[in-house]
Amino acid sequence: MSLEPSPARLTAGQLDLIQKVLFDQGYTGNLVDGLATDYTAAAKLLIGHVKRGITDRAALATALEDAFGQCVRPSEIDSQ
Secondary structure (H helix, E strand, O other), X not given: OOOOOOHHHOOHHHHHHHHHHHHHOOOOOOOOOOOOOOOXXXXXXXXXXXXXXXXXXXXXXXXXXXXXXXXXXXXHHHOO
16 A cells, blocks of 8 residues: 555646646656656645645745745856
8 A cells, every 4th residue: 555645536627726836836747647656756746735635825835835945947047
């Protein structure tokens, strides 16, 4: 039995929500790209939250910031 969150049990709407939150927070990559099984720690965190019923975008974004800090976008690095 795996303790890792499994996106296969999430609905398309839940996966879309996770993808949007990740993108809005500056994370790259496509969560639902084919049969990917190597998800980032950020995606795994959100998958776990969504499975527990947390679906508010602001709450999910806050969870990412609490766990990993604010994501620095490439455009912010280029302008420094």
